[in-house]
Amino acid sequence: MATDVATTSLNLDHRKLAMWTFLGSEFLLFGALVASYLLYLDTTAGGPGVEIYDIPFTSISSFVLLMSSLTMVLAHHAHTKGDMRRMRLWILATVGQGAVFLGGQVFEFNVFVREGLTLGTSPFSSAFYVTTGFHGLHVFVGILLLSSLYVLSLTGKVKPSQHVKTEIIGLYWHFVDIVWVIIFTVVYLIPEIAALD
Numbered sequence: 001m002a003t004d005v006a007t008t009s010l011n012l013d014h015r016k017l018a019m020w021t022f023l024g025s026e027f028l029l030f031g032a033l034v035a036s037y038l039l040y041l042d043t044t045a046g047g048p049g050v051e052i053y054d055i056p057f058t059s060i061s062s063f064v065l066l067m068s069s070l071t072m073v074l075a076h077h078a079h080t081k082g083d084m085r086r087m088r089l090w091i092l093a094t095v096g097q098g099a100v101f102l103g104g105q106v107f108e109f110n111v112f113v114r115e116g117l118t119l120g121t122s123p124f125s126s127a128f129y130v131t132t133g134f135h136g137l138h139v140f141v142g143i144l145l146l147s148s149l150y151v152l153s154l155t156g157k158v159k160p161s162q163h164v165k166t167e168i169i170g171l172y173w174h175f176v177d178i179v180w181v182i183i184f185t186v187v188y189l190i191p192e193i194a195a196l197d
Contacts, residue, residue, distance in 0.1 A: 019168050023175045026138075030179050033134060034186050037127040041191060045122035050191040052115050054108065061104035062184050065139070068097035069177045072170045082160035084153055091150045091166075094173065098143045105136045128187065135183055138176050145169045 041050075075090035109129070112118075119129045149169055152158040158165055 013164055015164065015168055016171070019171050023171065026175065027179070030131075030135070030182070033127075033131040034183065037124075037131050037187055040123035040127040043123040044125070047121040047125060048112070048115055048117040049124060050188075052112060052117060053188055053192060054111070055188060055192055057104070058108065058184065058188055061101050061108075062180060064097050064104075065101040065180055066177055068094045068101075069174055071097065072173045076163065076166045076170045079160070079163040079166040084160055087166065088150055088153055091146050091153075095143050095146050095150070098139050098146070102136055102139055102143070105132065109133075131183060131187060135176070135180060138179070142169075142173050142176050145172065 071090045071093040075087050075094060078084075078086035078090060117125050117128070119126055146169060149158060149166060
């Protein structure tokens with residue numbers, strides 16, 4: 001049966017190639033943000049710094065986000081098997097975990113603001129909020145994409161044979177998770193370990 005999906009000379013779906021290209025550019029952007037954070041790590045201008053981090057709380061939020069990669073894989077697997085009911089179930093689980101992570105980030109930001117760490121407090125605080133907030137924005141976009149996929153599958157606009165759509169959104173979601181591992185390690189854990197010395 002003929003297909004109308006365009007592929008590259010290596011038989012890679014153009015949509016996947018476009019997503020990989022986009023994610024590559026996003027990785028460079030996050031690399032620049034993390035580098036800026038490291039550059040301004042000690043420029044607190046007398047305001048709060050890494051000592052106000054709540055590592056156990058952020059670790060739990062991080063675990064929830066990382067587990068959402070598993071539910072995303074299960075959603076894609078169910079879609080490849082044509083099990084749309086199970087696919088939608090795992091999509092909802094992924095959305096829920098992303099929402100829990102975002103709720104934790106909002107709570108953390110509110111606590112930090114009450115302790116005097118605002119966007120304009122210092123170069124350190126600006127770098128912190130821009131880096132982590134931009135990641136939070138990506139999680140929010142991922143939730144919107146997943147929610148759209150859920151609704152479109154309910155209305156029949158995403159069919160069992162169209163599992164590449166779930167795969168492409170899954171690539172984005174896994175990217176968001178991988179970037180958070182880097183941010184959590186560099187922004188939260190390394191300064192905490194360094195402060196113990």
